[in-house]
Amino acid sequence: MSEERETRLLMIAPTSNVTPDQLSRTIHAMGERISVKETCYGCLIEGPRDLVRKVRDAARELDPNGIFSKIRAYPLGDPRRCRAHHGTRPGFSQLEMEWNALTNISAGLDASDRGEKVVEPEPKKQLPVTEFKKICEVNQ
Amino acid sequence: MKVFIDPPNSLILFDLIERFGHEPLSTMAALQERVDNIEIDMPPMNVTLDDVIKGLKYAGIEVPSGIRGRLAVWGPLIEEADAAVVMEGAPFSFGCVGCERSNLMVKYLLQRRNIPVLYVTYPEDEEQGKLVVAKVKEFLQGLDKKEAN
Numbered sequence: 001m002s003e004e005r006e007t008r009l010l011m012i013a014p015t016s017n018v019t020p021d022q023l024s025r026t027i028h029a030m031g032e033r034i035s036v037k038e039t040c041y042g043c044l045i046e047g048p049r050d051l052v053r054k055v056r057d058a059a060r061e062l063d064p065n066g067i068f069s070k071i072r073a074y075p076l077g078d079p080r081r082c083r084a085h086h087g088t089r090p091g092f093s094q095l096e097m098e099w100n101a102l103t104n105i106s107a108g109l110d111a112s113d114r115g116e117k118v119v120e121p122e123p124k125k126q127l128p129v130t131e132f133k134k135i136c137e138v139n140q
Numbered sequence: 141m142k143v144f145i146d147p148p149n150s151l152i153l154f155d156l157i158e159r160f161g162h163e164p165l166s167t168m169a170a171l172q173e174r175v176d177n178i179e180i181d182m183p184p185m186n187v188t189l190d191d192v193i194k195g196l197k198y199a200g201i202e203v204p205s206g207i208r209g210r211l212a213v214w215g216p217l218i219e220e221a222d223a224a225v226v227m228e229g230a231p232f233s234f235g236c237v238g239c240e241r242s243n244l245m246v247k248y249l250l251q252r253r254n255i256p257v258l259y260v261t262y263p264e265d266e267e268q269g270k271l272v273v274a275k276v277k278e279f280l281q282g283l284d285k286k287e288a289n
Contacts, residue, residue, distance in 0.1 A: 005172075005176065007172075009151070011151060068151055068152070068155040069151075069154075069155055069158075070149075070150075070151045070154040070155060070166070070168065071154070071166070071168045071169060071172070072168055072172075073167075073168045073169075073170075073171035073172040073174075073175050073183070074171075074172075074175055075175070078175075080181075080182050091149065094147075094149065094150075095151065097230075097231055098150065098151045098152055101152060101262070101263055101269075102152070103266070103269070104263040104264075104265060104266050104268060104269025104270075104272075105152050105156070105263065105269050105272065105273060106269075107266040107269050107270060108263070108266075108269035108270040108271070108272055108273030108274070109159075109273055111270045111273070111274075112270075112273050112274060112277055116270065118270045118271050118274040120271060121267075
C-alpha cells in the first residue's frame with residue numbers, strides 16, 4: 001500500500017440528496033485510518049494514497065454521479081489554507097463556479113449511464129445581411 | 141494514460157478523467173510535491189530559483205513573470221502528457237483561466253507536442269453537460285484503443 005499522503009476533496013453536486021454531514025459520517029463509519037473534515041461543499045479526506053482512493057470509491061456509492069473528487073495540494077487543516085487559522089483560500093471562487101456546473105455534468109453522467117446518444121447541435125452562424133433585411137422589412 | 145487538463149486545477153475535468161480510467165495531470169499534484177518536499181512559504185505564490193529557470197524554457201525573459209510562473213508548473217506536465225483535455229469558454233473565475241496569455245501559451249505548447257487534444261466548451265446547461273461528458277468519454281475510450289494497439 002502506498003504510504004504517500006493524499007488529500008482529497010469530495011464535492012457534492014447541488015442536485016444530489018446527500019448532505020456533507022451524511023457523507024462525512026459515512027466515511028467515519030467505514031473505520032479506516034484516514035482523517036475526515038466536513039466542509040460546506042462536502043468533505044476533505046487525508047491518508048495513505050491507496051486507502052484514500054478506496055474510501056473515495058466507497059463514499060461515491062452514496063450517489064455515484066453526484067459526488068465528485070479531486071486531489072488537494074495542501075494537507076488538511078494546513079494553517080496557510082485552513083480558515084480556522086485565518087488562512088487564505090484562493091481556490092474557493094473556482095470551486096464555487098464548478099459547484100454550479102456540477103448539475104450539468106451530473107446530468108451528463110446520468111445520460112451516459114442510460115446510454116443516451118448525444119447529437120452535437122449545429123454551431124451558430126452569423127445572420128446574412130439579406131435575411132436580416134427581410135426581418136427588418138417584416139417588422140416595419 | 142496521462143492526460144493533461146486545462147484549466148489545470150479543474151475539479152470537473154480531474155474527476156471525469158479519473159472516472160474513465162486515466163491519470164489526470166493537474167496543478168494540485170505538482171504543487172503537492174512543492175508543499176511536501178520544499179520549504180517555501182506558500183506555493184504557488186512563492187517560487188524557487190529552479191522554478192524561475194524552468195519557466196524560462198517555456199516563455200521568454202520578456203514575458204510577464206506571472207505567465208512564466210504558471211508555465212514553470214504547467215510546462216513539465218504538458219511534456220509528460222500523452223493527451224490533453226481543454227475546456228474553453230469558461231467564466232473568468234473558473235480556475236486559473238484569468239490570464240488569457242497563459243491559456244494561449246498552453247494551447248501553443250500542446251500543439252507543439254503533437255498529442256491528441258480534445259477541446260470542450262464550458263457547460264452552461266444540461267444539454268451542453270451531456271455533450272461534454274459524451275465527448276470526454278469517447279475521447280478517453282479512443283485513447284484506450286490507441287494504447288491497446
